[in-house]
Amino acid sequence: MLPPVFGVIFDGFAYGMLLFLLSVGQSVTLGMMNFINLAHCAFAMLGGYITVTLVNRYGWPFFVTLPLAFLVAAAVSVAFERALYRRLYRASDLDQVLLTIGIAFISVAIAAYYFGTEQQPLQLPAYLRESVQFLGLRMSVYRLILVGIGIATTLILVGTLEYTRFGAQVRASVDNQRMASGLGINVERTFAYTFALGSGLAGMGGALAIEIVGLDPQFAFTYLVYVLIVVSVGGLGSITGSFAAAAVLGISDVAGKYYVPQIGAFLIYLVMISLLMWRPTGLFGRR
Amino acid sequence: MALMEGVASPQAYLQSRSRWRPVEIAFWLATLLPYLLFPNYLSLASQIAITALFALSLDLILGYAGIVSLGHAAFFGIGAYTAGLLSKYGWGEPFSGLVAAAVMASLVGYATSFIIARFRHLALIMLTMGFGLLLAELANSAGWLTGGVDGLQGVSMWPLFGYLHFDLFGRAAYGYSLAVLFIVFLFARRLINSPFGLALRGIRENAVRMPAIGAASRTHIRTIYTIAAAIAGVAGALLAQTTETASLETLGFQRSADVLVMLVLGGAGRLYGGLIGAAIFMVARDQFSGIAPQYWYFWIGVLLVVVVVLLPNGVLGGLAKLTARWGPR
Amino acid sequence: MSGPALSTRRLAKSFGSLIVARDIELSLPVGARYALIGPNGAGKTTLINLMTGMLSPNAGQIFLGDDDITGLEPQARVRRGLARTFQINTLFPGLNALEAVTLAVAERRGISGQFWKNVAEHREAIEEAYEILAKLRLGDSCYQVTRELPYGRQRLLEIALALATRPKVLLLDEPAAGVPQEESGDIFEAVASLSGDLTLLFIEHDMHVVFRFATHIIVLVGGGIFKEGTPAEIANDPGVREVYLGTRKHG
Numbered sequence: 001m002l003p004p005v006f007g008v009i010f011d012g013f014a015y016g017m018l019l020f021l022l023s024v025g026q027s028v029t030l031g032m033m034n035f036i037n038l039a040h041c042a043f044a045m046l047g048g049y050i051t052v053t054l055v056n057r058y059g060w061p062f063f064v065t066l067p068l069a070f071l072v073a074a075a076v077s078v079a080f081e082r083a084l085y086r087r088l089y090r091a092s093d094l095d096q097v098l099l100t101i102g103i104a105f106i107s108v109a110i111a112a113y114y115f116g117t118e119q120q121p122l123q124l125p126a127y128l129r130e131s132v133q134f135l136g137l138r139m140s141v142y143r144l145i146l147v148g149i150g151i152a153t154t155l156i157l158v159g160t161l162e163y164t165r166f167g168a169q170v171r172a173s174v175d176n177q178r179m180a181s182g183l184g185i186n187v188e189r190t191f192a193y194t195f196a197l198g199s200g201l202a203g204m205g206g207a208l209a210i211e212i213v214g215l216d217p218q219f220a221f222t223y224l225v226y227v228l229i230v231v232s233v234g235g236l237g238s239i240t241g242s243f244a245a246a247a248v249l250g251i252s253d254v255a256g257k258y259y260v261p262q263i264g265a266f267l268i269y270l271v272m273i274s275l276l277m278w279r280p281t282g283l284f285g286r287r
Numbered sequence: 288m289a290l291m292e293g294v295a296s297p298q299a300y301l302q303s304r305s306r307w308r309p310v311e312i313a314f315w316l317a318t319l320l321p322y323l324l325f326p327n328y329l330s331l332a333s334q335i336a337i338t339a340l341f342a343l344s345l346d347l348i349l350g351y352a353g354i355v356s357l358g359h360a361a362f363f364g365i366g367a368y369t370a371g372l373l374s375k376y377g378w379g380e381p382f383s384g385l386v387a388a389a390v391m392a393s394l395v396g397y398a399t400s401f402i403i404a405r406f407r408h409l410a411l412i413m414l415t416m417g418f419g420l421l422l423a424e425l426a427n428s429a430g431w432l433t434g435g436v437d438g439l440q441g442v443s444m445w446p447l448f449g450y451l452h453f454d455l456f457g458r459a460a461y462g463y464s465l466a467v468l469f470i471v472f473l474f475a476r477r478l479i480n481s482p483f484g485l486a487l488r489g490i491r492e493n494a495v496r497m498p499a500i501g502a503a504s505r506t507h508i509r510t511i512y513t514i515a516a517a518i519a520g521v522a523g524a525l526l527a528q529t530t531e532t533a534s535l536e537t538l539g540f541q542r543s544a545d546v547l548v549m550l551v552l553g554g555a556g557r558l559y560g561g562l563i564g565a566a567i568f569m570v571a572r573d574q575f576s577g578i579a580p581q582y583w584y585f586w587i588g589v590l591l592v593v594v595v596v597l598l599p600n601g602v603l604g605g606l607a608k609l610t611a612r613w614g615p616r
Numbered sequence: 617m618s619g620p621a622l623s624t625r626r627l628a629k630s631f632g633s634l635i636v637a638r639d640i641e642l643s644l645p646v647g648a649r650y651a652l653i654g655p656n657g658a659g660k661t662t663l664i665n666l667m668t669g670m671l672s673p674n675a676g677q678i679f680l681g682d683d684d685i686t687g688l689e690p691q692a693r694v695r696r697g698l699a700r701t702f703q704i705n706t707l708f709p710g711l712n713a714l715e716a717v718t719l720a721v722a723e724r725r726g727i728s729g730q731f732w733k734n735v736a737e738h739r740e741a742i743e744e745a746y747e748i749l750a751k752l753r754l755g756d757s758c759y760q761v762t763r764e765l766p767y768g769r770q771r772l773l774e775i776a777l778a779l780a781t782r783p784k785v786l787l788l789d790e791p792a793a794g795v796p797q798e799e800s801g802d803i804f805e806a807v808a809s810l811s812g813d814l815t816l817l818f819i820e821h822d823m824h825v826v827f828r829f830a831t832h833i834i835v836l837v838g839g840g841i842f843k844e845g846t847p848a849e850i851a852n853d854p855g856v857r858e859v860y861l862g863t864r865k866h867g
Contacts, residue, residue: 036409087596093408094355098551099595101544105588112581217581225420232413262428269421273414277402280410297714297746300759302736482722482738483731485711489719492708499668499706500720501694501781502728510729 002135008255014143016250017150018212021205022223023230024157024242025198031174031237033089033191038100039080040202041227042107042220043073047203048210049111052120062124066204073203074196081195086188104220111217120215128211142211149208153201157239170194174237229272235282245283305480314559318465322458329457335569336464337525342549342561343468343475344518349547350555351479352511353491354403355412357543358419359519362392364426364538366520371439371533372432379445381528385467388524389517396516400509407494416540423538438534442527453529460529467525468562471518476558478514487511491556548587551594619682621646621815622667622698622785627676629666629839636662637673638840644785650817651830655859659839660819661703664787668700669693680785695724697784701774703793703819709763713754713773716762717745720780745780752776752806768799775806786810788818792825804829827851835859 026040047069054060054068080103088096128145131138161167169190172180181187209215209223226249234245249268256267275283295303321332341363348354366388373384399418406414426433434440446452451459478484486507489497497504527533536542545568546561553564575583620643627640636659644650652660665671667678669690677686685693708716721741722728736742749758752772757765762773771791778786791807792800804825810816820826826833827847834844837859843850850856 030409034408036412084592084596091595093412094349094551094555095595097355097357097412098547098591102588102591102595105584105591109581109585109588112579117581225416228409228413228416232409236409263424266421266424266428269417269424273402273417273421276406276410276414276417280406297742297758298736298739300714301718301742302734305734305736477734478731480734480736481731482719482728482733482735482741485715485719485722485735486728488711489708489716492710493706496702496706496708496777498690499694499700499702500723500777501691502719502723503691506729 002137006135007137007139008258009251010137010139010147011143012251012254013247014146014150014250015212015254016247017147018205018209019223019226019230019250020150020243020246021153021208022202023227023234023246024153024239025195025201026227027231027234027242028170028174028237028239029191029195029198030231031235032170032177032187032194034236035085035089036093036096036100037085038097038224039103039107039220040100040199041206041222041224042104043077043199044202044206044209044223045107045111045215045217045219046076046206047073048206048215048219049115049120050203051207052115052122052210052215056121056123062122062128066207069207070200070204073206074200077199078192078196081192085195104224108217108220111220115217117217120210122210122215124211146208146212154239154243161239166190166193226268229268231282233272233275233282235279235284238282238284241282241284305476311559315469318469321461326456329461331569331573333457333461333464333529334526335566336461336468337522337529338546338549338569339562339565340464340468340471340525341519341522342546342553342565343472343558344515344522345546345550346555346558346561347475347478347487347511347515347518349550350557350560351484351487351491352508353494354415354508354512356415357412357540357547358415358417358422359515359546360538360540360542361419361422362396362516362519363523363526363542364422364533364535365392365395366523367527367533367537368426368433368439368523369520370524371442371527374444374528375439375441379443381444381447381463384444384528385521385524388520392520392523393513393517396520397509397513400512400516403512404505404508416543419538419540419543423535423540426535426538433533433535436535438532439527440532442531442533444528444531453531457529464525464529467521471521472558472562475518479558483507483510488556548591552590620644620679621648621681622817623679624667625677625679627663627666627673627678629662629671629673636839637666638838640676640839640841642834642841644815644817646784646815647812648815648817649829649831651826651833652817652819652836653821653823653826653833654836654842658836660836661789662839663836664700664789664819667787668698694781694783697782698787699778699781699783699785700787701778701789701791703789705767705770705774707762707770707773707777710761712759712761713749713765713769713776714742714745714758716773717748717758717776717780718742720777721745721748724781748776748779751809752779753802768795768802771795771803772806775803779810783814785815785817788816790819790821792820792822800825 022041022044026037029035029037050069050072051065054065055062084099088099128142131140132144161171169185172183172185173187173190177187206219230242230245230249233249234241252271253268256263321329325332345356345359348356369388369391370384373387402414403411427435444453447459447463453459486502489502490504490507494504523537526537549564549568550561551564552567553560553562572583623643624640627637629637640663652663654660662671666673669688673686677684679685680693680696680698683696685696711719718735718741719728721744722738725741727738727741746755746758749755752775754769754772754776757769762770765773775791788807792803795803808829830847832844833847833850835842835850835856842859843853843856
């Protein structure tokens with residue numbers, strides 16, 4: 001029989017996988033183009049609302065909506081990248097912050113207008129609401145699936161990065177943009193694809209998040225903070241860094257709220273500040 | 288010495304850049320108009336003056352030294368709670384409350400400046416945001432001190448100079464806030480036109496070149512960050528004193544983000560940008576106070592996108608292009 | 617001062633398995649006019665970055681005169697008299713030339729921490745700044761904002777900023793890079809007119825310039841000093857010619 005702490009760790013790890021899916025795209029694109037996109041979680045929120053609409057209003061099965069959440073978020077992000085983001089790749093940090101915060105504000109308002117400000121309920125099939133007993137631990141089926149998706153995504157991403165040509169282009173662009181374009185790599189196109197992929201993953205993450213943390217228009221900002229923490233602690237441009245940072249953050253957050261609820265949220269910020277001071281480019285960062 | 292005919296000597300040229308322009312004098316005279324034209328809106332006017340002071344403090348670090356801070360409200364809140372607590376526990380003299388707030392805020396500012404000065408880009412933004420959120424959480428948990436979600440109760444101010452009471456119409460409040468704003472503005476103006484101000488602009492224009500000309504950039508950043516913290520603290524104290532309360536939102540992320548928007552709207556790095564941005568923002572918000580907050584932010588969002596894409600230097604920047612001379616930036 | 621103005625001992629730097637500086641031993645006597653040449657990627661700018669403190673070495677030491685400056689921060693080295701210019705203009709786009717050079721002079725004089733007096737009241741600093749600009753023929757455009765200056769003038773401003781720190785040793789990284797033929801003369805005249813006490817090391821690709829100004833040439837290849845000697849020796853060296861024509865492969 002395992003002590004309850006393992007239950008806390010499992011829940012924390014599952015939460016971490018959610019944060020990973022939300023953050024990994026941001027980490028890679030920040031590492032590649034140094035473009036600060038504070039509207040990233042708005043794409044996640046979009047994925048969430050797509051799933052809510054399809055499941056609640058049209059009765060689609062939950063898992064079928066996930067790829068759609070991915071695709072819609074990716075497609076919308078491509079539109080934004082072409083119309084607006086592209087002009088600001090060489091702009092100052094402040095300009096990028098302001099533009100993307102503005103987009104986030106707009107998306108929050110649109111979500112509130114169409115869906116209202118309440119939490120969205122989600123009708124999930126019964127088996128997803130059950131738990132499984134293992135060595136004395138109750139693990140919810142949903143969280144098990146979340147962990148599975150998280151690990152599978154990590155493996156697919158790392159595999160793509162290591163073994164495919166596209167992956168090599170991404171690695172080169174993250175490492176040294178000038179050199180990469182000197183070698184004939186179309187850095188801007190690589191960035192566009194990676195950005196779409198990252199936003200798509202965020203969209204899928206947003207859909208998966210509904211059951212764990214709920215969905216309301218403020219999602220775009222509430223989870224932005226956590227995403228930025230994962231990215232800056234994990235290191236820009238690093239998938240394994242995001243994985244590690246998300247896991248650590250997820251576990252500390254859940255454990256903090258469970259064992260020392262008075263200082264729960266406080267702990268996260270303290271951990272982030274300390275880690276950033278020790279390693280300003282993140283645990284696995286390059287610059 | 289190959290200077291063209293009719294062009295001033297170097298010293299005279301630099302002197303002329305810092306002269307008071309007629310439009311500036313008109314601006315400050317106009318700040319007295321609320322007493323004549325909008326006597327029922329003096330409370331709003333003092334809120335504007337206080338927010339303008341806060342925006343001015345952010346301009347010093349953002350517009351002049353280039354430090355993007357998403358947590359500047361921390362100092363505003365520290366000032367508010369310091370002045371509020373001082374009054375709550377028996378000492379309600381306004382001016383000394385301001386001094387105490389400035390001291391507290393500058394101490395915290397000085398301590399955090401050591402960390403702030405060592406980072407740039409994302410790490411810097413994250414650290415400022417992290418400190419702000421951390422302080423807000425601390426204030427939330429320390430309900431025994433701050434009053435928590437309900438806010439600080441029991442603040443009551445003694446009259447200014449012993450006889451000017453803070454009345455319901457806000458007459459004393461506005462005069463007080465405006466006077467403090469003006470005095471601090473004069474100080475900031477002097478600072479901007481000094482060699483230190485030039486060094487700050489150097490850091491903003493090219494942080495990499497500064498060490499290469501022998502500049503101790505980190506020391507300069509620590510200094511201006513501390514000064515900006517003190518000024519933000521004074522603004523917070525003014526708020527606590529004129530509204531006789533202090534609440535958690537004075538330290539919140541919302542306030543940090545709002546002041547950033549105001550500064551950008553007005554144009555950072557021109558000293559007046561924060562003042563004008565604050566005035567526009569607060570008046571607009573008052574006018575549209577009927578609509579729900581997320582729709583208000585929709586328009587702010589649209590404005591931000593428009594400003595960044597079309598008007599990179601804010602309202603004043605756009606105007607400056609038309610008028611060509613607005614003093615050193 | 618009898619010893620060299622600037623010297624390095626076994627200076628080394630690598631990024632993982634990429635060695636950018638290997639065992640560099642340099643010695644610049646006072647008043648030297650040394651040129652640093654080598655194929656692209658040889659590590660010339662990296663060497664300047666190491667000497668000025670923008671990069672820290674993995675091993676070795678750097679001496680300014682008799683002082684070991686290896687552990688000093690970049691601004692401390694500048695204050696001791698080691699200045700450099702950048703290959704790509706690293707100027708203050710929004711400041712005008714007068715303000716930029718006055719800033720450098722103010723930093724040197726230690727008055728840039730003062731926030732209570734107007735800049736205009738520091739007459740001597742401003743006059744000094746103007747003199748430097750005038751000597752480099754920038755006097756009449758000194759009120760123009762840097763980003764609006766023509767490229768050649770910006771390159772001159774690069775040098776003006778470095779000179780404002782009153783260096784004993786000046787490292788110039790391709791001072792005439794990108795400047796059209798007609799204007800590069802201005803830059804080199806400026807360089808030529810520099811005081812004989814000032815020790816110069818300049819990176820340059822144009823061999824005419826190198827042979828005209830340098831008394832000694834150091835050839836850097838693959839992070840290491842390949843050869844050094846007088847212009848005549850280097851011009852006639854077959855190994856150097858091979859390196860530039862690239863017939864030999866370098867690891």
